[in-house]
Amino acid sequence: MKQIRSMLVCLLVAGAGLTFCRAQSTPVQSTPAQQQESPASCQAPEKGARLVLPVNTYNFGNVPRKGGNLEKEFVFRNEGTAPLVIVRVLTSCSCFKATFPKRPVAPGQEGVIRIVYEPLKSEPGTFNKVLQIYSNSVTGRELLTVQGNSVE
Template identity: 35%
Template sequence: MKKLAILFSLFAFVMVLQANAQDAGSGAVISFKENSIDFGDIVQGQKVEHTFVLTNTGKSPLVISNVAATCGCTVPSWPKEPVAPGKSAEIKVSFNSTGKMGKQNSVVRIYSNATEPIEKVSLISNVIPKTN
C-alpha cells in the first residue's frame, strides 16, 4: 500500500509539471528591443525620456497589469489594452534628475500575464552639477 501511495504521488507530481510546461508554451512572452538605455552625463534638473518597444512573441494576448518605478523621479506610461501575439507596444519612461547627483539607474518593473511575470527595463545616467 505504501508503494502505491508513493507511485500515485509521483504520478500526480509529473502531471502537474507537464501541465505547467504546456501553459508556459502557450502564454504571452515579452521581448524588448533593448532592456536599458544609457544617457551618459546629464545636467542636474534635466529630464530625459525613452520609449521601450516590446513585442509579444508568445501565443496569447499580453496584458500589462502594472508598471512601477523605483522612485518618484521616474514616470512610466504603458498600454492599457492587451497586446496581441506578434504585435508590438511601447512603454514610455521619463526621468527627472532634479535633486539627484552621480550615477543613476532607474529601474522600471513591468507586471503582466507573460510567462515571465515581471520584466525590468532601466534608464541609466550620470547626473552632473549645473554650471552657472
C-alpha cells in the same frame, strides 16, 4: 559536510536531466512513436502571452541636472499565443515615471513603454533606476533599467 555532499548530488542530477532534455530536443531521425516519448519538461514552451524586450537597458550618459526631463521609449513585442496585458508598472523612485499601453497587445504585435526621468528631483551623481513590468506574460516580471550621471 553532508550539506555540501547533498548539494553536489542535486547539481549532478539537475545536470543529467538537462543533458537528457537537450539530447531529446536534438534533431535526430526517429519514428513518430519515439518522438511522443520525450519528457514533459522538454516539450514546447508554455502557451500564452510572452513579453519580449529586445532592449532593456539604456544609458543616458552625462546629463545636466537642471537640463530638463529625459525621455526614452522601449519597444516590446508579444511573442506569445495570447493577448498580452500589462497590469502595472512600478518605478524605483518618484523621479522616474512610465506610461504603457492599457489595451491588450495581440500576439505578434508591438507596444511601447515610455519612461521619463526627472534629474532635478534627485541628487547629482550617478543614477541607476529600475522599472518593474507586471503582466500576464509566461516569463513573469520584466525589468527595464536606465542609468547615467547627473551633473550640476
